[in-house]
Amino acid sequence: MSGAPARLLAPSILSADFARLADQIALVEPHSGLLHVDVMDGRFVPNITLGPPVVARLKAVATLPLDCHLMIEEPDRFLADFARAGASLLSVHQEACPHLHRTIQRIREEGMRPGVALNPATPVETLDLVLPDLDFVLIMSVNPGFGGQRFIPVALDKIRSLKRKVLDRGLALAIEVDGGVAEETLPALLDAGVDWFVAGSAIFGAPDPAAAASRLEGMLRG
Ligand code: DX5
Numbered sequence: 553m554s555g556a557p558a559r560l561l562a563p564s565i566l567s568a569d570f571a572r573l574a575d576q577i578a579l580v581e582p583h584s585g586l587l588h589v590d591v592m593d594g595r596f597v598p599n600i601t602l603g604p605p606v607v608a609r610l611k612a613v614a615t616l617p618l619d620c621h622l623m624i625e626e627p628d629r630f631l632a633d634f635a636r637a638g639a640s641l642l643s644v645h646q647e648a649c650p651h652l653h654r655t656i657q658r659i660r661e662e663g664m665r666p667g668v669a670l671n672p673a674t675p676v677e678t679l680d681l682v683l684p685d686l687d688f689v690l691i692m693s694v695n696p697g698f699g700g701q702r703f704i705p706v707a708l709d710k711i712r713s714l715k716r717k718v719l720d721r722g723l724a725l726a727i728e729v730d731g732g733v734a735e736e737t738l739p740a741l742l743d744a745g746v747d748w749f750v751a752g753s754a755i756f757g758a759p760d761p762a763a764a765a766s767r768l769e770g771m772l773r774g
């Protein structure tokens with residue numbers, strides 16, 4: 553990777569109609585760079601969504617890379633399954649990984665691009681020693697588990713501080729933000745240095761998801 557990573561919109565299918573996923577994905581793909589897939593286990597977060605079999609079917613209909621966000625305990629048990637299912641990018645939560653360095657290496661060994669997600673209360677400094685090993689850091693701007701929550705502003709301070717580390721250390725990693733991303737919150741996120749923007753309800757909760765994605769993408773192009 554050379555220079556700053558491209559700014560990308562990553563629609564989160566969590567807010568899409570699960571009975572019509574292929575149609576919903578086709579609507580937003582022309583305006584997006586990644587497809588964000590939220591995996592929840594009912595233990596790490598108080599909600600359950602989907603697992604590798606569904607990811608494999610998404611892979612069959614999607615043209616964009618699948619960005620799988622694992623909100624699960626013991627993610628190491630499932631890394632190979634998500635790789636086989638077709639995940640291109642895979643993020644695990646720092647809070648769920650006692651052996652984070654090893655987990656990151658295994659994600660890469662499985663042929664996926666590794667990322668680590670941070671809950672709102674987890675400082676970016678917890679990743680200082682592994683930043684060179686990562687392709688991206690996912691800053692949660694809501695508490696993980698549900699779509700449609702209100703943006704938590706402390707995420708902006710964390711993004712700024714991570715951006716400084718990336719620039720000071722000459723790292724190539726992308727900064728991804730997830731939670732409460734919408735037309736109202738986007739300008740501050742752009743200003744803070746975000747590269748990849750996950751948006752669920754702002755796209756799939758809108759009357760016209762394609763138009764909503766197109767508007768957000770237009771804002772990223774500036
Ligand atoms: C929440 C998920 C998000 C969710 C964001 O735990 O990780 O990806 O879809 O939803 P919005 O964009 O509605 O806040």
Ligand code: ZN
Binds near residue numbers: 564588589621730750
């Ligand atoms: Zn997510």
